[in-house]
Amino acid sequence: MPDPQRTRDRVLDAAENLFFQEGISITGVDRVAAGAGVSIVTLYKHFGSKDNLLREVLDRRLTEWTEHWDAAATAADSPQSRLLSIFDAIDTFRASAGATQWCCFLATASERPAPKPDSEDPVFELIHQDTELVTCRLRQFTVEAGCPDPDAGASMFLLLYNGVLSSLLRGAPVNPVSQARTTAQQLIAAW
Numbered sequence: 001m002p003d004p005q006r007t008r009d010r011v012l013d014a015a016e017n018l019f020f021q022e023g024i025s026i027t028g029v030d031r032v033a034a035g036a037g038v039s040i041v042t043l044y045k046h047f048g049s050k051d052n053l054l055r056e057v058l059d060r061r062l063t064e065w066t067e068h069w070d071a072a073a074t075a076a077d078s079p080q081s082r083l084l085s086i087f088d089a090i091d092t093f094r095a096s097a098g099a100t101q102w103c104c105f106l107a108t109a110s111e112r113p114a115p116k117p118d119s120e121d122p123v124f125e126l127i128h129q130d131t132e133l134v135t136c137r138l139r140q141f142t143v144e145a146g147c148p149d150p151d152a153g154a155s156m157f158l159l160l161y162n163g164v165l166s167s168l169l170r171g172a173p174v175n176p177v178s179q180a181r182t183t184a185q186q187l188i189a190a191w
Helices: 003-022 029-036 039-047 048-075 077-098 104-111 122-144 150-170 177-188
Strands: none
Touching: 003 029, 003 039, 003 048, 003 104, 029 039, 029 048, 029 104, 039 048, 048 077, 048 122, 077 122, 077 150, 077 177, 104 122, 104 150, 122 150, 150 177
16 A cells, blocks of 8 residues: 555655746646656645645745754854854755755745735745745844844845845856855955
């Protein structure tokens, strides 16, 4: 008898690969099912809809990203290196994650219309959770690193982070993580 968790993981793996290599909107559930080696009925039995499948993929990615950043922040030996840990986490996360063009959260936000005010969208809730995680941690870490204006410092680091993710999609500049880390170190030194 097939292991339901293993089947579920295969579907999530196939969806993640197809959604973020080829695009969410153009990837049908039939392609995901075929990529996972399951029937469409099995896919719907586990996830119910394409949106639920996307939500599960993003939830898993958010958990994995958070674990990488937690590990990088814990390994940091100073408040300044804890602030720089976001770049260490990008490196380790990208080395362990499945192949994608760039950030799954930015890719999803770029493909889906924003929800209307006062409406619920579980997919956008995960995008919001990712944004909150990044912005709140960056603000906390800028305070700990002694930034005289933590809000401005966190915003600058967020711009560097977003720039790295966009550069990975463009393919230029080469090694954007290293370049962003160098710029971030210069910002910290200026404080």
